[in-house]
Amino acid sequence: MGTDHSKRRKGHEHPEHLPKVGSPANREWERKTRIRQTFGTGPRIAVTVAVLLIALVGWLLITL
Numbered sequence: 001m002g003t004d005h006s007k008r009r010k011g012h013e014h015p016e017h018l019p020k021v022g023s024p025a026n027r028e029w030e031r032k033t034r035i036r037q038t039f040g041t042g043p044r045i046a047v048t049v050a051v052l053l054i055a056l057v058g059w060l061l062i063t064l
Contacts, residue, residue, distance in 0.1 A: 019025035039045045 019029055039048050
């Protein structure tokens with residue numbers, strides 16, 4: 001057990017608390033998390049978009 005004079009726990013420099021459930025901030029956080037899980041982050045999104053665009057253009061050229 002601690003005493004009244006025990007050390008407090010150190011806080012984080014950049015704490016990330018989750019928003020309250022059902023709030024607009026929570027819905028936005030869930031949307032961003034879903035996108036991050038689906039497509040990955042940073043360069044993976046760019047590669048995914050590039051591959052999809054090349055496939056679409058190729059499909060259009062073949063069908064026309």
